[in-house]
Amino acid sequence: xxxxxxxxxxxxxxxxxxxxxxxxxxxxxxxxxxxxxxxxxxxxxxxxxxxxxxxxxxxxxxxxxxxxxxxxxxxxxxxxxxxxxxxxxxxxxxxxxxxxxxxxxxxxxxx
Amino acid sequence: xxxxxxxxxxxxxxxxxxxxxxxxxxxxxxxxxxxxxxxxxxxxxxxxxxxxxxxxxxxxxxxxxxxxxxxxxxxxxxxxxxxxxxxxxxxxxxxxxxxxxxxxxxxxxxxxxxx
Numbered sequence: 001x002x003x004x005x006x007x008x009x010x011x012x013x014x015x016x017x018x019x020x021x022x023x024x025x026x027x028x029x030x031x032x033x034x035x036x037x038x039x040x041x042x043x044x045x046x047x048x049x050x051x052x053x054x055x056x057x058x059x060x061x062x063x064x065x066x067x068x069x070x071x072x073x074x075x076x077x078x079x080x081x082x083x084x085x086x087x088x089x090x091x092x093x094x095x096x097x098x099x100x101x102x103x104x105x106x107x108x109x110x111x
Numbered sequence: 112x113x114x115x116x117x118x119x120x121x122x123x124x125x126x127x128x129x130x131x132x133x134x135x136x137x138x139x140x141x142x143x144x145x146x147x148x149x150x151x152x153x154x155x156x157x158x159x160x161x162x163x164x165x166x167x168x169x170x171x172x173x174x175x176x177x178x179x180x181x182x183x184x185x186x187x188x189x190x191x192x193x194x195x196x197x198x199x200x201x202x203x204x205x206x207x208x209x210x211x212x213x214x215x216x217x218x219x220x221x222x223x224x225x226x
Binding site (some may be wrong): 033035040041042043044045048088097098099100101102103104 | 115144146153154155156159166167169199201203208214215216217218219220222
């Protein structure tokens with residue numbers, strides 16, 4: 001079963017708006033990572049947040065992590081058409097020695 | 112630095128055949144992980160190799176196997192193909208074994224279609 005559950009499954013917004021995606025997981029983790037995948041291609045690493053961090057920024061991306069709620073959110077500000085993709089969270093559960101991916105959020109940015 | 116490369120990019124096979132997929136990691140990376148991606152099951156971990164040793168294995172039947180060579184290149188093999196094996200197979204490389212501290216870098220994937 002998937003460790004991460006993402007919400008919403010699909011999101012459609014206008015260019016320039018902000019997009020927020022959420023990820024919940026079940027067990028204690030070492031870190032949580034976010035990846036982007038353009039239609040049927042490989043995954044591109046976006047950001048890694050460690051279990052002892054609460055917030056991290058990278059360009060237009062902001063990731064938060066709440067280990068007490070076992071949840072994370074990815075915020076993309078000032079969205080662009082090129083941000084259209086599927087976004088996945090991946091957790092590295094303690095002792096698991098592998099990444100477990102959520103089902104992803106399909107983000108569509110409308111021009 | 113060149114990224115992770117996977118060959119072939121597309122493959123069409125028939126049921127019962129076997130297939131071998133190849134992955135070349137980023138130079139200097141010693142860990143290679145394989146994932147299967149399908150619309151129904153999403154991204155699922157197959158196995159990870161580090162220094163030519165299988166370090167971890169996902170919940171897949173024995174028809175799925177892999178290996179890693181001394182130059183860190185990895186291959187995965189699927190024998191007796193089934194229709195349900197149709198998927199995008201992704202490999203990812205990292206400097207060290209998956210431990211929570213290293214980023215995994217993904218290749219473009221091999222799209223396998225089983226007819």
